[in-house]
Amino acid sequence: MTDYPESSGIERAIIIPLDGSRTAACAFGAAEAMARLLQVSLHVVHVTDEALPEERLAEFLNLGPAHAKEIVFHQSAGEVANVILELGTRLDVSMIVMSSHGRTHNAGLVAGSVAMAVIQQCDIPLMILRPLRQGMPGHDWQPARMLIPHDGSPVTAREVDQVFNLARLMGADIDVLHVAAGARQPVEVGAFTAPRYLDRPHYDWSGWADEFMRRFATRQPEARVRLVYQTGDTVKETLAFARENHEDLIALVWHGRMEGKRAATVKGILMQAEVPVLLKRIK
């Protein structure tokens, strides 16, 4: 059963799923901030078999005082992740914002079952916040810097365009971080990774950086873009860079499969990031 209205498909929206827990509600400030920055409405989704009156819903969901101009509540029954994703598809959603964990908070997991299901199936930008960290974003959050690790592959480049666009809407500067990660280098035609030859490093590096950005930021945002190259363990380097450079948000483009040893970078960053992580799954 769904009780939300049919979408025209042209409405831009932020979705935040909540389950009444404090852990889930900690993402609400970020969701409000995104709705404000992107100038879209905020849709709160509560999946339950027993709908609550709207006046009780905010309290039940631990929302506290809301600041968004427009909040639309949806109560629906069904399998939680499916409901979220279905709503995301039916509304013209800019982003889903959610906590990595809900009511059954197991901090040893990368994400709770609902978040994990959404992460693995969601094609639209998905912002994950790890709960109960210090300084969770509030409604007035203004991300100033967004860190985008980039492996130099064309397929990443295609998805990154959308992330650049979000950064532009948020007014955030961008740091693009290329981490040369051992033998795991993209091999597609058009891939562009660390230079093999540095005859004159002072020219080759700047030339490489220019080329990297021209290849992979075909629609360069108005925001400032910095390209930084690091070597070593991608997770470690990314988190260290984010910390040292006061990044407000880490954006990851990934292939969308979490089982086994896959997506070690995404898992590692989701587990350890001190800032929200924006995921964009490759279609």
Place this chain on the structure above:
Amino acid sequence: MPGCLDAFPQAAQQRPFRIIAFDWDGTAVPDRNADATEVAAALEELLKLEILIVIVTGTNFGNIDRQVCSLINGPHKRHLHVCTNRGSEVYGFGESGAPVLLYRKEATPHENELLDRIATAVRQDIESRSRVSVEVVFDRLNRRKIDLIPEWPDPPKSQIGELIKKTEERLRGGGFAGGIHSAFELTAYYARRFGLAGARITSDVKHIEVGLTDKSDSMRWISGELCRKKNIAFADMFVLGDEFGPIAGFEGSDFRMVLPELAGPARAPGTVGPEPAEAALEAPPPATIYVSVGPEPNGVPAAVNHLGGGPACFLELIRVQIGLKREMLPADDPASVLVETGFDHLREREVESLLAVGNGYLGSRGSLAEQVRSSAAATLLAGLYDKTSEESIEELTVAPDWFFTRITVGGEHLYVSRKSLLEQRRILDMRKGVLYREWRHRGRHNRVTLIRFTSFAPLADPHGLVQQITLWPENYRADIRVRTGLKICGNCVPALEIVEKDAGDGGAFIRAQTVYTGISMAQHQLSAPGAGLIEPAHASQSDDSGVFDRWSWRAAAGQTVRIEKYVSVYTSRESADPAAEAGPHAGLLARRGFSRLLLDQAQAWRERLAVAAISVDDPGSQQWLNFVCYHLISAGNPHDERISISARALTGSIYKGHIFWDAEMFILPFFIFTHPPTARNMIMYRFHTLAAARENAIRKGYAGALFSWEATATGADMTPAAVLDARGEVAPVLSGKLEHHISAAVAWGAWSYWNASGDDSFMAGAGAELIIETARFWASRVTAGDGSFHILGVEGPDEYHDEGVDDNFYTNAMARWNLRRAAEAVEWMKTERPQEWLLLAGKIGFDDGEPPRWLKVAAGMYLGSALGGAAGGGAPAASAAAVTGAFAGGREKTGRAPTDAGARPYAPPTTEEKTGGVIEQFDGYFNLEDIDLERLEPRSAPVDVLLGHERIVASLLVKQADVVMALYLLEEELDPAVIKNSFAYYEPRTCHGSSLSPAIHGLVAARLGLMEIAWKYFRLGAEIDLTHGNATGGIHVAALGGLWQQVVMGLAGVRISAEGIYISPRLPAEWGRLGFNLLWRGMRLKFDVRREDKTGVEITGEGEVKLGIFGKELKPLNAGSYVSTWSGEDWSDFSPAGRNRAAASVGTHDKGKAGKAERKRR
């Protein structure tokens, strides 16, 4: 066929035609029973080259099909047409090769009745007034034949004289007194009398024919259906026959092919329109070219050129056309071309570098003419430097983009996009320096347009740029517009200041200047439609973005229009008034015309490659080597001695056009041995920048000349002081302060050029001064101590150790070499050029005490323990002891115990290392941390980035060939065991973080017989620009020069000595054969190496060259062919080969006599 082609008009012989129409019987073949296999094969070649072939014949299609058409198969057959039955039918061929009737003239019953009546009346008339009986052939389409000599059924054309005689005898002897001519007149009379308007009456002597059509109808069909519908100019048609002239008083049967509208105004025989030099751009030769290969005993009409020679000459002409057309198109051979298909915006800037065209004076990246967003289009001119502020360093500035062309079809701009791109191929023909692009675009309303661009920078005319744009609407009729011109780079830094620009009937031009360096530049474009029947309208446009010609026309499907553009570029570096040069020069280009310029280009490249090309029998390697030669030749500038070749040549501006030591050590040898004028210019550039080098030395507290590590036209130091590093942090650039070995490189280049060329005037005028001034620098640069001379605080070629090392072996050894050569140069000058020496000595303030001092410094130069005794040339014992002391702990060790991944357990230098088995790269080097490179593999970043600067500088890891470079250059000064041990030591410790490194390692490996290693590095070097997007900022032209050296000096084992050339080939298993040339003191040596079999050399030129197998004596050889054979272990001495045995002479080089005869330097 001597005489046949000689008589063929120059203008026609030097351009390919788009339509070739010809009579069949007697022209292409002797008769209709002849074997046409050979001619069919030649025609098939033309058809494959998209030449339209039209056979014009009187006979029926079946005869022609049996004899020739059936021998031709494939999709190209659609370009073949057959006009049969004397103009009554035209056949073409479908995609499957099946014949298709395209046109047939069907006589009405009334016309057929008239033809019957006329023929019958003629027969009755003849027979009624004579005893002659004639026969009428009625069953012919639209015509009837009156056979005047039925008893001779099929007279061959070769017996035409006999046929005339017999026929006349038969008619006149039988009482028909008027003979053949009267029979012809009689036929005309009855045609008029019976009212057959426009009757076509012809005679081949045996017959009088009356019909409704003749070959003029065939020509009109060609004119209308091929020329007009495809927009092919009449001048692009070539018509051949054998009977244009009168025979027996009648016009020849082929004369009907000469239509007034095709032949143009009457002119003297043998001339084919105005000569190109005089022809105006707007008025190409208007007329079809007619040629007769028949005997034509009575001459030919004025419009026809008579060659004679029959079918053999026809075939020769066809083959000339095949050759010309092939010259215009990309080579078939995959190894000769670089092909990029489709479009990938990610790779576009890389592709632009790979496909760049150039001639040393200028270079243009191979960008798409319409300028896509992912493009980094640039035309760069050698020496056109500017800067962005008074304090900044100079860099190449980008000239307006002459490639620029935008096409509009029915109001729609054509761009490459995923949706619109049907296909695209960009082909760089590396054998003739031409870039082809074929682009099929599907636009609105499903309109499909085929666009072809052909672009080149003439090698023989460096100020020119030529492009042809061909548009073919495949399936629509629409207005087409082409805007082509000179587009100003809006975001280039530094930007040229535009002084003046305009576009009009006189062309489009831009006059610009640099802001800080005071160079002015002019570009002038002339464009025009190519020959055709459509006349595009012209308009001009000049705005802030540039100057343009606009051509517009309305075209139907299949109507091809060509726009040809000619651009001339001059700067104030070579002309006092660039604008005054560029305009007239563009006019010269335009008058010569696109086809001729393209053929000139092919010829110029053919001539250059005749010496420069390397040939191997492995197609993959051959393509690499063609790439090497192509970009090196494109970089070389034999026209300007005030500039040299920068690190990325003129293919990209990432290195700002700066000139490094790469020029002398990596690029120069290719030119020394394949194009000495370019080599001379490269060294003369250093001579012209000596003043800056002297100032540089003084500024740093030294004497002589210290050349700038990075230089532009002035020679001033352009190395930036600091830059942002990989992590975005400011890092100092020390190479400009410390890489002093560049001065030895300049001396090396000067000496090497002199040695190979024998250009004594260069040595006396410039070379000696360069070598002396660089030696003076070294003499002042050394520090005396421990009884030796040391060079402290430098950076060698290995830039990982960039913070100032002491006694870098490469630097010290090259300095020593430089000092010794300077002393020899002084002696040579005093002996051979005393007058010039007096002047030079005065000019440079020479002191007679200098050479002894140079020799003393050279003798005492610290070269480490490896050379202390055996190969050190007399290094004092104290210096060897000092080195040993360093090993033993005489200095504080900087080595580190291994603590993390990649570290190799520290081990003190082995006994072999200490005792001279391995050269120490610099003082204290052996004490550094040994890191196992293999444990870092596979790696995704340069090793210095992975490990960090601090760690790399404290390690034994080497960025590029440093000691190994010396093993190559100074081989004769080193003990073979030292070379072997040192290579074994450094090779696994070298990271090849520079593109200059693999080739040198491959070279030394080949000399050591380590063929697997040599091959590994050959592949690595060859792939530098062709993989990983490395070429994005331009081609690594020095790496290509290194690869040339690896092949010639390494795999072929060539060693250059003062006396001559040694060779000792060792080919990799992948090659069975290697061919290359060397120019040596005015002679040319053409080598042909067969792996482990024999090495042939063909020597041409005056004089003698001393040639030998490495390790054996040199032999003086004169012009001739010689061979050396492989015994299984060694090469034999060269001996005369085959039939040249008698002509060639070999003598044993008498060291005593020859030594005296040699000039002292040799």
